[in-house]
Amino acid sequence: MIRKPVTRRDFVKLSAGSTAALGMLMFDMPDFDKLFVAALNEVPVIWMQGGSDSGCTESIVNVVSPTIYDVLLGPIGDKHVSMQFHQTIMAGQGEIAMEALYNAAAKPGYVLVMEGAIAEKDNGVYATVGEQNGVGISALKHLLDLAPSASAILSLGACCTGGGIPAAPPNVTGVKSVSQILEEHSITTPLINIPGCPPHPDWFVGTLASILIGGLDSVELDSQKRPTAFFHHTVHEHCERRGSFEAENFAKKPGDEGCLYELGCKGPQTHADCPTRLWNNKTSWCVATNSPCIGCAAIEFPFELQSTAEGIPLMTLEDKIAIGVAGGVVLAGGAALAKKAFS
Numbered sequence: 185m186i187r188k189p190v191t192r193r194d195f196v197k198l199s200a201g202s203t204a205a206l207g208m209l210m211f212d213m214p215d216f217d218k219l220f221v222a223a224l225n226e227v228p229v230i231w232m233q234g235g236s237d238s239g240c241t242e243s244i245v246n247v248v249s250p251t252i253y254d255v256l257l258g259p260i261g262d263k264h265v266s267m268q269f270h271q272t273i274m275a276g277q278g279e280i281a282m283e284a285l286y287n288a289a290a291k292p293g294y295v296l297v298m299e300g301a302i303a304e305k306d307n308g309v310y311a312t313v314g315e316q317n318g319v320g321i322s323a324l325k326h327l328l329d330l331a332p333s334a335s336a337i338l339s340l341g342a343c344c345t346g347g348g349i350p351a352a353p354p355n356v357t358g359v360k361s362v363s364q365i366l367e368e369h370s371i372t373t374p375l376i377n378i379p380g381c382p383p384h385p386d387w388f389v390g391t392l393a394s395i396l397i398g399g400l401d402s403v404e405l406d407s408q409k410r411p412t413a414f415f416h417h418t419v420h421e422h423c424e425r426r427g428s429f430e431a432e433n434f435a436k437k438p439g440d441e442g443c444l445y446e447l448g449c450k451g452p453q454t455h456a457d458c459p460t461r462l463w464n465n466k467t468s469w470c471v472a473t474n475s476p477c478i479g480c481a482a483i484e485f486p487f488e489l490q491s492t493a494e495g496i497p498l499m500t501l502e503d504k505i506a507i508g509v510a511g512g513v514v515l516a517g518g519a520a521l522a523k524k525a526f527s
């Protein structure tokens with residue numbers, strides 16, 4: 185018998201397949217009825233990360249109800265997510281991973297998830313995924329190649345929906361939001377913005393599940409293309425310290441009781457359901473831990489939030505400087521006390 189030599193490519197393919205199988209075993213063996221449904225109605229998903237710390241991915245994979253096992257392997261209605269490419273969680277790497285991407289992209293109709301900053305300056309060279317002839321392929325090029333054939337684009341997280349921290353002045357890499365880039369290139373694929381730094385896992389999973397079960401039209405969007413199911417009310421509307429706000433009982437320094445507005449709380453300008461949905465498996469949320477809402481779910485984050493709830497003035501620069509000075513005094517006082525205690 186003549187044995188065919190195993191090439192490096194064969195070996196990498198075999199290894200990637202084995203790793204994928206092991207990855208399945210990490211979730212235990214899936215039920216066969218689920219696999220049966222999966223085979224019938226797969227919805228391919230391509231998840232592309234640009235300039236990202238993978239914080240959005242980390243948040244999403246920590247979804248509790250349903251678990252990430254159910255999202256990726258179980259049926260959602262009569263459909264099933266088929267994750268074709270996700271550079272952080274997929275088992276395959278290098279050429280194998282890129283091959284999976286191109287195979288998926290060849291079949292129009294996939295859901296495209298974008299995460300991370302999309303740099304536009306210098307042809308987007310500041311965030312690359314994979315390479316061609318030894319040259320990195322920019323996230324910008326991936327977006328422009330993938331977006332036209334997608335059935336929907338989910339723009340996930342602050343960096344994608346509004347530029348986020350990577351777009352902070354002077355924005356040296358020319359970061360733009362996905363919506364800006366699509367508009368510049370006249371790409372009209374339906375877009376859904378799911379902001380947040382990071383986004384709550386329910387915001388993403390709930391939106392994806394709605395698309396799978398009820399179709400794209402079942403996701404009602406606001407004027408900033410955010411699902412109203414999660415971003416209709418301001419944080420301020422259902423905040424547990426709203427009574428303190430109305431009574432003008434304001435915290436003057438971190439740790440004080442009372443409304444955190446004078447400490448810079450952006451709850452009145454930020455649309456998100458954090459006070460009712462809660463975070464970390466319904467354990468807590470920012471204001472409950474004495475931290476002002478920093479407006480991470482606003483498209484404008486981390487820049488000035490322009491919209492304001494009726495009758496509530498935006499804080500002026502002078503207000504913020506006064507708070508900064510007061511905070512500095514408190515911190516300096518604390519440091520002095522600590523120094524005294526340990527000397």
Ligand code: SF4
Pocket residue numbers: 419420421423424425426427429442443444445449450451452471476477
């Ligand atoms: S300003 Fe902030 S802390 Fe105060 S009630 Fe509104 S959301 Fe809550």
Ligand code: SF4
Pocket residue numbers: 381419454456458469470471476477478479480481482
């Ligand atoms: S309360 Fe504000 S800062 Fe906290 S997660 Fe929600 S939107 Fe972000």
